[in-house]
Amino acid sequence: MSNVTLRGRREASIDVSRQPRTAKKTLLKAGAIAALVIGALYAGLPVLWMLSTSFKQNGEVFALPPKLITSGFSLDAYTAILTDPSRLRFFLNSYIVAIAVTVLTLLVAILAAYGFSRYEFPGKRLINIVIVSVQAVPPITLVIPYFGLMVALGLYNTYPGLILTHMVFTLPYAIIMMTAYFNTLPRELDEAAKVDGANVWTALWRVLVPISVPGIVAVGVYTFMISWNEFLFALTLTRTDSMRTVPIGIQLLMGQHSFEWNQMMAMSILGSIPVLLLFLLFQRSFIGGLTSGAVKD
Structure with a gap:
């Protein structure tokens, strides 16, 4: 007991x-x-306010007290943008530049990352240092040199000029990320492919690239986002409205005497949709690609 x-x-x-x-x-x-x-509220409230403002009349934006849900719901701002060919041109330009930058950056990054990951060659460490150093240079310090270079090459106010300039800032990150991802893949895959008679190109494009889709998606989404949102060089290296991109189009809605706030917010919402859709569609691959190269076995 x-x-x-x-x-x-x-x-x-x-x-x-x-x-x-x-x-x-x-x-x-x-x-x-x-x-x-x-x-989440701190990060999401500005987005909700931007969405709410896009459905208001311009005179209601600064009404007191401020209202998140307006009684005068209106699609005038979206109608003004989607029916204006000059503003639709901004979106077309952004798509052309961002898609071209993404495709070319991935192509160059995959080739460079494969070389850095699988081969030893003189100057490899120095080149890596240079690639990392490019990321550390403030873009504002390169505006004047790039402007003079593009004018001298005849690429000012052209798609190739914007594409090549954006690639200068997207390639370093892409190469670093893809190299880290390739480093996680065993070299036995390459050797097995070569034993079966495959050459270097076949081993890369038919063996490594298909199993590197998460890393490629992560780099591609990030590259597209950087190019799509780039403002400084898109403003400096273009002259006519036919070459302007979405960020510049939003800035052009700021007039000398008045701002079209509702149209600015509507254009910002429309400009956010492509990146948001990309992330939603490839969310799992994007997160997996960002984390796969973070830890080396």
Whole structure:
């Protein structure tokens, strides 16, 4: 009987000691959820306000008190943009430049990353340092040199000029990411392909590239986003509205005496859709590609 009593007391004391731990874990979990909710509201409220403003009349934007849900719901801002050929041209230009930059960047990055990952050659370390160093240079310091270079080459106010300039800033990241991803792939894959009679190109494009789709998707989405949102060089290296991109088109809605706030917000929403759709469609591959090269086995 005494043993049963002692055992009961011991179990009771264990349950009592577990209660503070359970309560602490619950509080920590609740605090983490609260912090995430606050962070989501902090990040999402400007987007919600931008969406709300796009459905308002321009005179309602600064109405007091401010209203997130307007009573004067209107699609005038979207109609003004989608029925204006000059503004639709901004979207076409952005698509042409961003898609070309993404395709060319992936092609060059895959070839360069394969060389860095699989071969040793003189100057490899120096080239890697140069690639990383390019990322550290503030883009604003390169505006004047690139402007003079594009004018001298006859590429000012042209698609090739914008594409080549954007690639200068997308290639370093793409090469670094793809090299890290290829480093996670065993060299036995290359050797097995060569044993079966495949050459270097076949081993790359038919063996490594198909299993590197998550890394390629991650680099492609990031590259598209960088090119699509680029403002500084798109403004400096273009002269006519027929060559302007979406970020410049939004800036052009800022007049000398008045701003078309509702149209600016509508154009911002429309300009955000391509990147958002890309992320939603390739979310799993994008996250997997970003994390796969982070840890080396």
